[in-house]
Amino acid sequence: MRVSKELQDLCSEFRENNQIPMAKFDLYGVKRGLRNPDGTGVLAGLTQISNVHGYLINDSERVPDKGILTYRGIDVADIVEGCRKADRFGYEEVVWLLLFGKLPVSAQLEKLHAVLSFYRELPENFAEDMILKAPSRNIMNKLARSVLALYSYDENPDDISLENSMRQSFQLIAQLPAIMTYAYQVKxxxxxxxxxxxxxxxxxxxxAESILDAIRPDRKFTHDEAHLLDLCMMLHAEHSGGNNSTFAVRVLSSTGTDIYSAIAAGIGSLKGPKHGGANHRVMMMMRDLMQHVDDWGSEKKVYDYLVKIVNKEVGDHSGLIYGMGHAVYTLSDPRAVILKSEAEKLAPAHDGMKEKFELFELVEKLAPKVFEEVHGDTKVISANVDFYSGLVYEMLNIPTDLYTPLFAVSRMAGWCAHRIEEIETAKRIMRPAYRSLSKSKPYIPIDER
Structure with a gap:
């Protein structure tokens, strides 16, 4: 897009008057990104919903450790394994666990299936008026707009009682997949x-089955494909209160606003390439690498191209190797470990995927060495969930347009659980402080400036 001379001048004016030296943040002890100097997160609340373990503290220093993610105290890897052994779709079970605090018995799970099925249909004329008539190039923006629009179709949208919040949560969890697939088709x-x-x-x-059914022209998918998508949804369903999108939901919920406003904020946050949008950016980065590296098995050629990425010479010039590193996990991201295992098992059955998987594995191996060479960064980093999720979605023939929206659809369970917990237990509006660096100045009349 061509930028006008007038706009360039305005931006120059802004830059001249709006610089804050990085040293000032250190001087006043500002914890940028709500991070402590050692990289840990600033404690902003309490939760019983989930826990993210990625390191140990020894003599006030972070010690890298194997990553563990628990939902209501239960290791997510054990939940996945339990559902697989029973050949049962697990996302709905995770929804119950996150919202209510314990695993459902069979009768409760059947009741949940019935409730979600009942709410799956969108309000009358919603798809036509809110999606078909206003297409969007980006599905995430359409999800946010549609969620806000649901407010107008709710007869009791502002009631934040537990009963009403539960009803709204079930509706959102059930309806967002349909909104996503409608938005994709219109796009x-x-x-x-x-x-x-x-x-x-x-x-x-x-x-999971309903999503595959909706995005495939012939409505055909295998039992294994549906279970794999269900697995991805289970792993994306929740990740504690400190991740950016969940924190956004909790911040808005602390004001007492309606659920639709709060969830739309979470969707907007998740869209960002430093958050959920990273899974799409991983695939863009890897496709660029595949086009410019003629020998995917050459460690030197792959390494040299990664150096160019980090030096902002190629790719999107962000300097980021998307999918590598995490705010909490150090030695491993348990979600990435599970998805990598699935990708490795699936790759040989798909044309060209074995070579792609091996390239992903090589990038995962080389990235820490590249960061150390370019930035002198010796911090322990590993692949995060975004690194392998896109590859798994590609094996499922899921369009790239839906990678991040699928994350949002899955995370709805966690967002709703955290919103209810914030309203029911915290009961105080979040209001952090910002230190002003501006000095007192007199007002000067316009003809004297």
């Missing part, structure tokens, strides 16, 4: 000039 038709198709809802399907 295909309007911007990609492809056919769009809308299949009738099958209430007997799990959420």
């Amino acid at each position: 295909r038709r309007r911007f990609d000039k492809q056919s769009m198709f809308f299949h009738p809802v099958n209430p007997s399907q799990s959420i």
Whole structure:
């Protein structure tokens, strides 16, 4: 996009008058990014919903440790394994666990399936008025707009009682997948000039099955494919209160605002490439690397290109190796470990995927050495969930447009659980402080300036 001379001048004016030296943040002890000097997060609240373990503290220093993610105290790896052994879709079980605090018995799980199926249909004329008539190039923006629009279809939108919050949570968890798939189909038709198709809802399907059913023209998918998508959704469902999108939901919820405003904020946060949008950026980065490195098995050639990425010479010039490193995890991200294992098992059955998987594995191996060489950064880093999730989605033939929206659809369970916990237990508006660096100045009349 061409920038006008007038706009360039205005931006120059802004830059001249709006600089804050980095030394000032240290001088006043400002914890940028709400991070302590050692990289740990500033304690902003208490939660019983989940826990993210990535390091130990020894003599006030962080010691790298194996990553563990627990939902209500239960290791997510054990939840995944338990559902797999029973050949049962697990996302709905995770929804119950996060919202209510304990694993459901069979009767409770059946009741939840019935409730979610009941709420799956969108309000009358919603798809036509809110999605078809206003297409969006970006599905995440359409999700946020649609969630805000649901306020107008709710007969009791501002009631923050537990009963009403639960009802709204079930509706959002059930309806966001349909909103996502409708938005994707309309985007295909309007911007990609492809056919769009809308299949009738099958209430007997799990959420994972309903998504695959909706995005495939022939509605065909295998049992294993549905279980793999269900696994991805389980791993993305929740990640403690400190992640940016969940914190955004809690900040807005602390004001007493409606659930639709709070969840839309979470979606907007998750869209960012430093948060949930990273899974899409990983695939963009890897495709760029594949195009410019002629020998994917050469450690030297891959290493040299990664150095160029970090030096902002190639790629999107951000200097980031997307999918590497995490705010909490050090030695490993348990979600990435599970997804990597799945990708490794699936790769040989898909044309060209074995070579791609091996390239991903090589980038994962080389990235820490690149950061050490370029920045002198010796911090222990590992692949995070975004690094392998896109590769798994590609194996499921899921369009890249849906990578981050699928994250949002999955995370709805965690967002709703945290909103309810914030309203029911914290009961105080969040209001951190900012130190002003401006000095007192007299007002000067315009003809004297």
